Amino acid sequence: MLAAAPLEAQPVPQLAAATPIVVGQSQAMEYRPGDVRQVNVYLPDGYADSGKAYPVLYLIDGGLSQDFLHIAGASQLGSMWGRSQPAIVVGIETKDRRAELIGSRGNTEQRKAYPTAGNSAAFRTFIRDRVKPFVASHYRTSGADAVIGESLAGLFIVETWLREPSLFGSYAAVSPSIWWDDGALAKQAPKLIGPRQVGHRLYVATEDEGADYQANFERLTAALSGHMGWCYALRPDVTHATIYHAVSPEALQFLFPPSEAPDPQFGFEVQCSRKS
Template identity: 30%
Template sequence: MKNRTYLFLSFTIALIFSLSGRAAAQDLPGKRDSINSVILNEKRVIQVILPDGYKAGSATKYDVLYIIDDWNIKLGRDIQHFIFDEHTMPPMIIVGLLNVDRDRDFLPTHNNGNKTSGGADKFLKFFKEELIPYIDKTYPSDGDNTLFGHSFGGVFVTYALLNEPQLFSNYIAGDPSYWWDNGVMLKQVKEKLPSLAGKEKALYIGGREGRGMKEMKINAMDSLLKKVRRQVLNGW
Protein backbone atom coordinates (compact mmCIF):
# COMPACT_ATOMS: atom_id res chain seq x y z
CA MET A 1 0.00 0.00 0.00
CA LYS A 2 1.57 3.27 -1.11
CA ASN A 3 0.42 5.61 1.65
CA ARG A 4 -2.01 6.03 4.51
CA THR A 5 -4.67 7.60 2.31
CA TYR A 6 -5.49 4.16 0.92
CA LEU A 7 -6.23 2.97 4.44
CA PHE A 8 -8.99 5.58 4.69
CA LEU A 9 -10.29 4.73 1.22
CA SER A 10 -10.29 1.02 1.95
CA PHE A 11 -12.26 1.26 5.17
CA THR A 12 -14.73 3.70 3.62
CA ILE A 13 -15.42 1.42 0.67
CA ALA A 14 -15.72 -1.70 2.81
CA LEU A 15 -18.15 -0.17 5.28
CA ILE A 16 -20.36 1.75 2.87
CA PHE A 17 -20.52 -0.78 0.03
CA SER A 18 -21.95 -3.37 2.39
CA LEU A 19 -25.07 -1.22 2.75
CA SER A 20 -25.27 0.03 -0.85
CA GLY A 21 -28.20 -0.14 -3.23
CA ARG A 22 -28.06 -1.41 -6.79
CA ALA A 23 -27.51 0.74 -9.85
CA ALA A 24 -28.84 -0.27 -13.26
CA ALA A 25 -26.15 -1.34 -15.72
CA GLN A 26 -27.15 1.36 -18.18
CA ASP A 27 -26.59 4.03 -15.51
CA LEU A 28 -23.00 3.06 -14.80
CA PRO A 29 -20.31 5.70 -15.32
CA GLY A 30 -17.24 5.19 -17.50
CA LYS A 31 -16.54 3.17 -20.63
CA ARG A 32 -18.13 -0.18 -21.45
CA ASP A 33 -15.57 -2.78 -22.58
CA SER A 34 -15.45 -6.56 -22.79
CA ILE A 35 -13.08 -9.49 -22.92
CA ASN A 36 -13.70 -12.92 -24.43
CA SER A 37 -12.59 -15.33 -21.75
CA VAL A 38 -11.26 -18.72 -22.82
CA ILE A 39 -11.01 -19.77 -19.18
CA LEU A 40 -14.67 -19.00 -18.39
CA ASN A 41 -15.86 -19.83 -21.90
CA GLU A 42 -17.89 -16.63 -22.12
CA LYS A 43 -17.74 -12.94 -22.90
CA ARG A 44 -17.23 -10.81 -19.78
CA VAL A 45 -18.40 -7.22 -19.80
CA ILE A 46 -16.43 -4.67 -17.79
CA GLN A 47 -16.93 -1.02 -16.94
CA VAL A 48 -13.73 1.05 -16.95
CA ILE A 49 -13.68 4.44 -15.25
CA LEU A 50 -10.58 6.49 -16.03
CA PRO A 51 -9.51 9.31 -13.70
CA ASP A 52 -10.93 12.77 -14.29
CA GLY A 53 -8.48 14.79 -16.31
CA TYR A 54 -6.84 11.80 -17.92
CA LYS A 55 -5.54 12.63 -21.40
CA ALA A 56 -5.00 10.00 -24.07
CA GLY A 57 -1.32 9.60 -24.84
CA SER A 58 -0.24 10.79 -21.40
CA ALA A 59 2.61 8.87 -19.77
CA THR A 60 0.90 9.00 -16.37
CA LYS A 61 0.06 5.61 -14.82
CA TYR A 62 -2.54 4.86 -12.15
CA ASP A 63 -3.38 2.28 -9.50
CA VAL A 64 -6.39 0.10 -10.34
CA LEU A 65 -9.37 -0.75 -8.14
CA TYR A 66 -11.18 -3.90 -9.31
CA ILE A 67 -14.82 -4.09 -8.16
CA ILE A 68 -16.82 -7.31 -8.47
CA ASP A 69 -20.62 -6.92 -8.41
CA ASP A 70 -21.83 -4.35 -10.90
CA TRP A 71 -24.18 -2.58 -8.47
CA ASN A 72 -21.15 -1.35 -6.48
CA ILE A 73 -19.41 0.33 -9.42
CA LYS A 74 -21.16 3.71 -9.33
CA LEU A 75 -20.89 4.03 -5.56
CA GLY A 76 -17.21 3.14 -5.80
CA ARG A 77 -16.68 5.97 -8.25
CA ASP A 78 -18.63 8.40 -6.06
CA ILE A 79 -16.60 7.51 -2.97
CA GLN A 80 -13.34 7.81 -4.91
CA HIS A 81 -14.41 11.24 -6.18
CA PHE A 82 -15.25 12.40 -2.67
CA ILE A 83 -11.93 11.30 -1.19
CA PHE A 84 -9.97 12.68 -4.14
CA ASP A 85 -11.71 16.05 -3.78
CA GLU A 86 -10.62 16.09 -0.14
CA HIS A 87 -7.01 15.80 -1.37
CA THR A 88 -6.44 12.63 0.61
CA MET A 89 -5.71 10.22 -2.25
CA PRO A 90 -4.41 10.26 -5.82
CA PRO A 91 -6.60 9.48 -8.85
CA MET A 92 -7.07 5.85 -9.84
CA ILE A 93 -8.65 3.61 -12.47
CA ILE A 94 -11.79 1.68 -11.49
CA VAL A 95 -12.56 -1.58 -13.28
CA GLY A 96 -15.99 -3.01 -12.52
CA LEU A 97 -17.12 -6.47 -13.58
CA LEU A 98 -20.74 -6.96 -14.55
CA ASN A 99 -22.23 -10.09 -12.98
CA VAL A 100 -22.92 -13.33 -14.82
CA ASP A 101 -23.24 -15.94 -12.05
CA ARG A 102 -22.19 -14.77 -8.59
CA ASP A 103 -22.46 -18.21 -6.97
CA ARG A 104 -20.27 -19.80 -9.61
CA ASP A 105 -17.66 -17.07 -9.76
CA PHE A 106 -17.30 -16.05 -6.13
CA LEU A 107 -17.68 -19.25 -4.13
CA PRO A 108 -14.71 -21.62 -3.75
CA THR A 109 -16.68 -24.74 -2.82
CA HIS A 110 -19.84 -26.42 -4.08
CA ASN A 111 -23.04 -26.71 -2.09
CA ASN A 112 -26.19 -28.36 -3.40
CA GLY A 113 -28.25 -25.41 -2.20
CA ASN A 114 -26.37 -23.19 -4.68
CA LYS A 115 -26.27 -25.38 -7.77
CA THR A 116 -23.61 -23.49 -9.72
CA SER A 117 -21.32 -22.69 -6.79
CA GLY A 118 -17.67 -23.71 -6.65
CA GLY A 119 -16.00 -21.91 -9.59
CA ALA A 120 -13.86 -19.38 -7.73
CA ASP A 121 -10.69 -21.11 -8.91
CA LYS A 122 -11.55 -20.43 -12.56
CA PHE A 123 -12.66 -16.87 -11.80
CA LEU A 124 -9.35 -16.19 -10.07
CA LYS A 125 -7.47 -17.71 -13.00
CA PHE A 126 -9.47 -15.38 -15.28
CA PHE A 127 -8.18 -12.43 -13.28
CA LYS A 128 -4.60 -13.65 -13.35
CA GLU A 129 -4.26 -14.79 -16.95
CA GLU A 130 -6.80 -12.69 -18.85
CA LEU A 131 -8.37 -9.68 -17.14
CA ILE A 132 -5.40 -8.06 -15.36
CA PRO A 133 -3.05 -8.54 -18.34
CA TYR A 134 -5.73 -7.01 -20.60
CA ILE A 135 -6.17 -3.98 -18.34
CA ASP A 136 -2.40 -3.50 -18.00
CA LYS A 137 -2.03 -3.62 -21.79
CA THR A 138 -5.05 -1.49 -22.73
CA TYR A 139 -5.24 1.15 -20.01
CA PRO A 140 -2.67 3.30 -18.12
CA SER A 141 -2.25 0.89 -15.20
CA ASP A 142 0.85 1.00 -13.00
CA GLY A 143 0.32 -2.61 -11.87
CA ASP A 144 -0.64 -1.75 -8.29
CA ASN A 145 -4.07 -3.37 -7.83
CA THR A 146 -6.79 -3.45 -5.18
CA LEU A 147 -9.70 -5.94 -5.13
CA PHE A 148 -13.10 -5.22 -3.58
CA GLY A 149 -15.99 -7.64 -3.15
CA HIS A 150 -19.20 -7.65 -1.11
CA SER A 151 -21.01 -10.58 0.57
CA PHE A 152 -20.15 -13.64 -1.56
CA GLY A 153 -17.72 -11.30 -3.29
CA GLY A 154 -16.00 -10.82 0.08
CA VAL A 155 -15.51 -14.58 0.24
CA PHE A 156 -13.83 -14.42 -3.17
CA VAL A 157 -11.60 -11.55 -2.04
CA THR A 158 -10.34 -13.65 0.86
CA TYR A 159 -9.91 -16.68 -1.39
CA ALA A 160 -7.87 -14.57 -3.81
CA LEU A 161 -5.59 -13.34 -1.02
CA LEU A 162 -4.87 -16.88 0.14
CA ASN A 163 -4.30 -18.36 -3.31
CA GLU A 164 -2.86 -15.57 -5.49
CA PRO A 165 -1.52 -12.94 -3.06
CA GLN A 166 0.74 -11.39 -5.69
CA LEU A 167 -2.17 -10.22 -7.86
CA PHE A 168 -3.27 -7.39 -5.56
CA SER A 169 -1.68 -5.13 -2.96
CA ASN A 170 -4.92 -4.62 -1.04
CA TYR A 171 -7.91 -6.91 -0.49
CA ILE A 172 -11.21 -5.38 0.71
CA ALA A 173 -14.12 -7.55 1.87
CA GLY A 174 -17.41 -5.74 2.51
CA ASP A 175 -19.82 -7.69 4.76
CA PRO A 176 -18.28 -10.99 3.63
CA SER A 177 -20.35 -14.17 3.92
CA TYR A 178 -17.88 -16.17 5.97
CA TRP A 179 -20.73 -18.45 7.02
CA TRP A 180 -20.57 -20.04 3.56
CA ASP A 181 -20.22 -23.83 3.54
CA ASN A 182 -19.90 -24.19 7.31
CA GLY A 183 -17.25 -21.50 7.55
CA VAL A 184 -14.91 -22.96 4.95
CA MET A 185 -13.00 -19.69 4.59
CA LEU A 186 -12.11 -19.73 8.28
CA LYS A 187 -10.59 -23.16 7.77
CA GLN A 188 -8.64 -21.99 4.72
CA VAL A 189 -7.38 -18.88 6.53
CA LYS A 190 -6.14 -21.01 9.41
CA GLU A 191 -4.29 -23.31 6.99
CA LYS A 192 -2.89 -20.84 4.46
CA LEU A 193 -2.51 -17.42 6.05
CA PRO A 194 0.77 -18.16 7.89
CA SER A 195 2.48 -18.72 4.52
CA LEU A 196 1.79 -15.07 3.63
CA ALA A 197 3.91 -13.71 6.47
CA GLY A 198 6.24 -10.98 5.19
CA LYS A 199 4.41 -10.44 1.89
CA GLU A 200 3.08 -7.04 3.04
CA LYS A 201 -0.49 -7.52 1.85
CA ALA A 202 -3.45 -5.70 3.39
CA LEU A 203 -6.86 -7.26 4.07
CA TYR A 204 -9.65 -4.92 5.17
CA ILE A 205 -12.99 -6.27 6.40
CA GLY A 206 -16.10 -4.21 7.05
CA GLY A 207 -19.56 -5.34 8.10
CA ARG A 208 -22.72 -4.60 10.01
CA GLU A 209 -22.47 -4.23 13.74
CA GLY A 210 -24.15 -6.54 16.20
CA ARG A 211 -26.13 -9.60 15.15
CA GLY A 212 -25.41 -9.19 11.44
CA MET A 213 -21.67 -9.31 11.97
CA LYS A 214 -22.02 -12.44 14.08
CA GLU A 215 -24.29 -14.16 11.56
CA MET A 216 -21.82 -13.48 8.76
CA LYS A 217 -19.08 -14.96 11.00
CA ILE A 218 -17.03 -11.78 10.68
CA ASN A 219 -16.42 -11.81 14.44
CA ALA A 220 -15.11 -15.35 14.17
CA MET A 221 -12.81 -14.35 11.30
CA ASP A 222 -11.53 -11.34 13.24
CA SER A 223 -10.67 -13.53 16.22
CA LEU A 224 -8.96 -16.06 13.96
CA LEU A 225 -6.89 -13.42 12.18
CA LYS A 226 -5.68 -12.04 15.50
CA LYS A 227 -4.83 -15.55 16.72
CA VAL A 228 -2.87 -16.41 13.57
CA ARG A 229 -1.03 -13.11 13.76
CA ARG A 230 0.04 -13.82 17.34
CA GLN A 231 1.19 -17.31 16.38
CA VAL A 232 3.23 -16.00 13.47
CA LEU A 233 4.85 -13.25 15.54
CA ASN A 234 5.70 -15.78 18.26
CA GLY A 235 7.11 -18.26 15.76
CA TRP A 236 4.33 -20.79 16.49
Protein backbone atom coordinates in the same frame (compact mmCIF):
# COMPACT_ATOMS: atom_id res chain seq x y z
CA MET B 1 -69.88 38.09 -16.54
CA LEU B 2 -66.93 38.47 -18.81
CA ALA B 3 -65.40 35.32 -20.33
CA ALA B 4 -61.72 34.81 -19.65
CA ALA B 5 -59.54 35.36 -22.68
CA PRO B 6 -57.77 32.20 -23.82
CA LEU B 7 -54.07 32.11 -23.02
CA GLU B 8 -51.81 32.20 -25.98
CA ALA B 9 -49.38 29.32 -26.29
CA GLN B 10 -45.88 30.37 -25.41
CA PRO B 11 -43.12 29.40 -27.80
CA VAL B 12 -40.91 26.59 -26.53
CA PRO B 13 -37.33 27.79 -26.28
CA GLN B 14 -34.94 25.98 -28.53
CA LEU B 15 -32.21 24.09 -26.68
CA ALA B 16 -28.87 23.00 -27.97
CA ALA B 17 -28.56 19.31 -28.77
CA ALA B 18 -28.00 17.22 -25.65
CA THR B 19 -24.59 15.66 -25.18
CA PRO B 20 -23.97 12.30 -23.49
CA ILE B 21 -22.50 12.09 -20.00
CA VAL B 22 -19.46 9.83 -20.28
CA VAL B 23 -18.26 8.18 -17.09
CA GLY B 24 -16.10 5.43 -18.51
CA GLN B 25 -15.36 2.83 -21.14
CA SER B 26 -16.66 -0.70 -21.57
CA GLN B 27 -14.83 -3.67 -23.08
CA ALA B 28 -16.51 -6.98 -23.95
CA MET B 29 -14.29 -9.88 -22.91
CA GLU B 30 -14.89 -13.61 -23.31
CA TYR B 31 -15.04 -15.41 -19.98
CA ARG B 32 -15.47 -18.77 -21.65
CA PRO B 33 -16.79 -19.81 -25.09
CA GLY B 34 -20.16 -18.17 -25.64
CA ASP B 35 -20.03 -16.21 -22.36
CA VAL B 36 -19.01 -12.57 -22.74
CA ARG B 37 -18.48 -10.24 -19.79
CA GLN B 38 -18.29 -6.48 -19.69
CA VAL B 39 -15.19 -4.96 -18.16
CA ASN B 40 -16.02 -1.35 -17.30
CA VAL B 41 -13.30 1.24 -16.78
CA TYR B 42 -13.45 4.61 -15.06
CA LEU B 43 -10.48 6.91 -15.62
CA PRO B 44 -9.73 9.48 -12.90
CA ASP B 45 -10.01 13.21 -13.47
CA GLY B 46 -7.00 14.48 -15.39
CA TYR B 47 -6.01 11.10 -16.80
CA ALA B 48 -6.20 12.29 -20.42
CA ASP B 49 -3.82 15.23 -19.89
CA SER B 50 -1.57 14.35 -16.97
CA GLY B 51 0.63 11.64 -18.47
CA LYS B 52 0.77 10.12 -14.98
CA ALA B 53 0.43 6.46 -14.10
CA TYR B 54 -2.31 5.48 -11.65
CA PRO B 55 -3.11 2.63 -9.26
CA VAL B 56 -5.88 0.28 -10.31
CA LEU B 57 -8.93 -0.61 -8.22
CA TYR B 58 -10.54 -3.84 -9.39
CA LEU B 59 -14.22 -4.12 -8.52
CA ILE B 60 -15.94 -7.49 -8.31
CA ASP B 61 -19.63 -7.27 -9.32
CA GLY B 62 -18.57 -4.35 -11.50
CA GLY B 63 -21.32 -4.44 -14.13
CA LEU B 64 -23.20 -1.26 -15.00
CA SER B 65 -26.28 -2.62 -13.22
CA GLN B 66 -24.14 -3.80 -10.29
CA ASP B 67 -21.68 -1.69 -8.26
CA PHE B 68 -19.62 0.09 -10.93
CA LEU B 69 -21.19 3.55 -10.74
CA HIS B 70 -21.28 3.50 -6.94
CA ILE B 71 -17.60 2.64 -6.50
CA ALA B 72 -16.42 4.87 -9.36
CA GLY B 73 -18.25 7.71 -7.62
CA ALA B 74 -16.69 6.87 -4.25
CA SER B 75 -13.25 6.86 -5.86
CA GLN B 76 -13.86 10.23 -7.53
CA LEU B 77 -15.14 11.73 -4.27
CA GLY B 78 -12.20 10.39 -2.26
CA SER B 79 -9.75 11.81 -4.76
CA MET B 80 -11.51 15.18 -4.87
CA TRP B 81 -11.24 15.54 -1.07
CA GLY B 82 -7.71 14.15 -0.83
CA ARG B 83 -8.96 11.17 1.17
CA SER B 84 -7.64 8.54 -1.22
CA GLN B 85 -5.45 8.49 -4.31
CA PRO B 86 -7.03 8.91 -7.73
CA ALA B 87 -7.34 5.48 -9.29
CA ILE B 88 -8.41 3.67 -12.42
CA VAL B 89 -11.53 1.69 -11.49
CA VAL B 90 -12.02 -1.58 -13.36
CA GLY B 91 -15.44 -3.16 -12.85
CA ILE B 92 -15.66 -6.86 -13.69
CA GLU B 93 -19.17 -8.09 -14.44
CA THR B 94 -20.43 -11.26 -12.78
CA LYS B 95 -23.43 -13.35 -13.81
CA ASP B 96 -23.76 -16.58 -11.83
CA ARG B 97 -22.36 -15.13 -8.63
CA ARG B 98 -22.46 -18.35 -6.62
CA ALA B 99 -20.54 -20.20 -9.31
CA GLU B 100 -18.01 -17.43 -9.83
CA LEU B 101 -17.48 -16.02 -6.33
CA ILE B 102 -17.65 -19.06 -4.04
CA GLY B 103 -14.87 -21.61 -3.67
CA SER B 104 -16.75 -24.48 -2.04
CA ARG B 105 -19.99 -26.17 -3.08
CA GLY B 106 -21.59 -25.53 0.31
CA ASN B 107 -23.37 -27.67 2.84
CA THR B 108 -26.05 -30.19 1.88
CA GLU B 109 -28.89 -27.67 1.74
CA GLN B 110 -26.82 -25.14 -0.20
CA ARG B 111 -25.75 -27.74 -2.76
CA LYS B 112 -29.39 -28.54 -3.47
CA ALA B 113 -30.42 -24.87 -3.67
CA TYR B 114 -27.40 -23.66 -5.66
CA PRO B 115 -26.01 -26.56 -7.70
CA THR B 116 -23.61 -24.36 -9.72
CA ALA B 117 -21.77 -22.98 -6.67
CA GLY B 118 -18.07 -23.52 -6.07
CA ASN B 119 -16.07 -22.44 -9.12
CA SER B 120 -14.35 -19.27 -7.95
CA ALA B 121 -10.95 -20.58 -9.10
CA ALA B 122 -12.07 -20.19 -12.72
CA PHE B 123 -13.09 -16.58 -12.11
CA ARG B 124 -9.68 -15.88 -10.56
CA THR B 125 -8.07 -17.36 -13.65
CA PHE B 126 -10.15 -15.04 -15.84
CA ILE B 127 -8.97 -12.02 -13.83
CA ARG B 128 -5.34 -13.13 -13.74
CA ASP B 129 -4.99 -14.23 -17.37
CA ARG B 130 -7.40 -11.97 -19.23
CA VAL B 131 -8.50 -8.87 -17.33
CA LYS B 132 -5.26 -7.78 -15.67
CA PRO B 133 -3.09 -8.15 -18.82
CA PHE B 134 -5.69 -6.15 -20.78
CA VAL B 135 -5.63 -3.32 -18.23
CA ALA B 136 -1.83 -3.26 -18.06
CA SER B 137 -1.52 -3.03 -21.85
CA HIS B 138 -4.21 -0.39 -22.45
CA TYR B 139 -3.88 2.04 -19.53
CA ARG B 140 -1.15 3.92 -17.67
CA THR B 141 -0.89 1.88 -14.50
CA SER B 142 1.56 2.47 -11.67
CA GLY B 143 1.90 -1.18 -10.69
CA ALA B 144 -0.11 -0.74 -7.48
CA ASP B 145 -3.52 -2.36 -7.41
CA ALA B 146 -6.29 -3.44 -5.06
CA VAL B 147 -9.65 -5.19 -5.16
CA ILE B 148 -12.98 -4.41 -3.50
CA GLY B 149 -16.34 -6.16 -3.30
CA GLU B 150 -19.34 -6.77 -1.08
CA SER B 151 -21.36 -9.80 0.06
CA LEU B 152 -20.47 -12.83 -2.12
CA ALA B 153 -17.85 -10.65 -3.82
CA GLY B 154 -16.45 -9.97 -0.34
CA LEU B 155 -16.26 -13.71 0.27
CA PHE B 156 -14.38 -14.08 -3.02
CA ILE B 157 -11.96 -11.38 -1.90
CA VAL B 158 -11.24 -13.00 1.47
CA GLU B 159 -10.79 -16.36 -0.24
CA THR B 160 -8.43 -14.86 -2.81
CA TRP B 161 -6.38 -13.17 -0.08
CA LEU B 162 -6.08 -16.53 1.65
CA ARG B 163 -5.46 -18.73 -1.40
CA GLU B 164 -3.76 -16.48 -3.96
CA PRO B 165 -2.69 -13.29 -2.17
CA SER B 166 -0.30 -12.25 -4.94
CA LEU B 167 -3.19 -11.61 -7.33
CA PHE B 168 -3.75 -8.11 -5.90
CA GLY B 169 -1.70 -5.72 -3.81
CA SER B 170 -4.40 -4.92 -1.25
CA TYR B 171 -7.88 -6.22 -0.47
CA ALA B 172 -11.19 -4.81 0.82
CA ALA B 173 -14.05 -7.17 1.65
CA VAL B 174 -17.31 -5.51 2.73
CA SER B 175 -19.89 -7.67 4.53
CA PRO B 176 -18.32 -10.86 3.13
CA SER B 177 -20.60 -13.92 3.13
CA ILE B 178 -18.30 -15.93 5.39
CA TRP B 179 -21.35 -17.81 6.69
CA TRP B 180 -21.36 -19.85 3.46
CA ASP B 181 -20.70 -23.57 3.93
CA ASP B 182 -21.10 -23.24 7.69
CA GLY B 183 -18.19 -20.81 7.89
CA ALA B 184 -15.73 -23.22 6.26
CA LEU B 185 -13.40 -20.49 4.97
CA ALA B 186 -12.99 -18.86 8.39
CA LYS B 187 -12.26 -22.26 9.88
CA GLN B 188 -9.57 -22.90 7.25
CA ALA B 189 -7.95 -19.48 7.68
CA PRO B 190 -5.34 -20.45 10.33
CA LYS B 191 -3.84 -23.02 7.95
CA LEU B 192 -3.85 -20.64 4.98
CA ILE B 193 -2.34 -17.52 6.55
CA GLY B 194 1.45 -17.36 6.39
CA PRO B 195 4.38 -15.69 4.64
CA ARG B 196 2.49 -15.45 1.32
CA GLN B 197 0.20 -12.76 2.71
CA VAL B 198 3.04 -10.51 3.87
CA GLY B 199 2.78 -7.14 2.14
CA HIS B 200 -0.83 -7.69 1.05
CA ARG B 201 -3.07 -5.56 3.27
CA LEU B 202 -6.63 -6.63 4.11
CA TYR B 203 -9.66 -4.53 5.11
CA VAL B 204 -12.81 -6.31 6.30
CA ALA B 205 -15.99 -4.50 7.35
CA THR B 206 -19.21 -6.09 8.53
CA GLU B 207 -22.49 -5.31 10.19
CA ASP B 208 -23.62 -7.10 13.36
CA GLU B 209 -26.16 -9.84 12.62
CA GLY B 210 -25.92 -11.77 15.85
CA ALA B 211 -23.65 -14.19 17.69
CA ASP B 212 -23.69 -17.02 15.13
CA TYR B 213 -22.85 -14.61 12.31
CA GLN B 214 -20.11 -12.90 14.29
CA ALA B 215 -18.52 -16.18 15.35
CA ASN B 216 -17.09 -16.59 11.85
CA PHE B 217 -15.45 -13.16 12.02
CA GLU B 218 -14.07 -13.97 15.46
CA ARG B 219 -12.38 -17.01 13.92
CA LEU B 220 -11.03 -14.96 11.03
CA THR B 221 -9.67 -12.12 13.17
CA ALA B 222 -8.11 -14.62 15.59
CA ALA B 223 -6.27 -16.15 12.65
CA LEU B 224 -5.18 -12.67 11.54
CA SER B 225 -3.77 -11.73 14.94
CA GLY B 226 -0.19 -12.63 14.04
CA HIS B 227 -0.31 -10.91 10.63
CA MET B 228 0.54 -7.27 9.95
CA GLY B 229 -1.46 -4.88 7.80
CA TRP B 230 -5.12 -5.66 8.39
CA CYS B 231 -8.18 -3.80 9.64
CA TYR B 232 -11.46 -5.26 10.86
CA ALA B 233 -14.33 -2.79 11.18
CA LEU B 234 -17.46 -3.93 13.01
CA ARG B 235 -20.30 -1.55 12.16
CA PRO B 236 -23.43 -2.21 14.26
CA ASP B 237 -24.95 1.04 12.98
CA VAL B 238 -25.58 -0.36 9.49
CA THR B 239 -27.10 -3.43 7.85
CA HIS B 240 -26.07 -5.69 5.00
CA ALA B 241 -28.16 -3.47 2.72
CA THR B 242 -26.54 -0.18 3.80
CA ILE B 243 -22.94 -0.99 4.72
CA TYR B 244 -21.34 -0.77 1.26
CA HIS B 245 -22.20 2.86 0.66
CA ALA B 246 -21.27 3.74 4.25
CA VAL B 247 -17.79 2.23 4.40
CA SER B 248 -16.50 2.31 0.80
CA PRO B 249 -14.80 5.73 1.27
CA GLU B 250 -12.92 4.33 4.28
CA ALA B 251 -12.05 1.18 2.37
CA LEU B 252 -10.57 3.23 -0.47
CA GLN B 253 -8.61 5.32 2.02
CA PHE B 254 -7.19 2.08 3.46
CA LEU B 255 -6.34 0.68 0.01
CA PHE B 256 -4.87 3.84 -1.52
CA PRO B 257 -3.97 6.28 1.26
CA PRO B 258 -2.98 9.76 0.07
CA SER B 259 0.64 10.85 0.14
CA GLU B 260 -0.31 13.65 2.54
CA ALA B 261 -2.65 13.11 5.48
CA PRO B 262 -6.08 14.74 4.97
CA ASP B 263 -6.97 17.84 6.95
CA PRO B 264 -8.03 16.64 10.44
CA GLN B 265 -11.11 18.88 10.37
CA PHE B 266 -12.62 16.64 7.70
CA GLY B 267 -12.68 13.65 10.05
CA PHE B 268 -11.36 11.21 7.48
CA GLU B 269 -10.39 8.18 9.52
CA VAL B 270 -10.32 4.48 8.81
CA GLN B 271 -12.19 3.14 11.82
CA CYS B 272 -10.89 -0.28 12.80
CA SER B 273 -12.39 -2.27 15.65
CA ARG B 274 -9.27 -4.43 15.51
CA LYS B 275 -6.14 -4.04 13.47
CA SER B 276 -2.49 -4.89 13.20
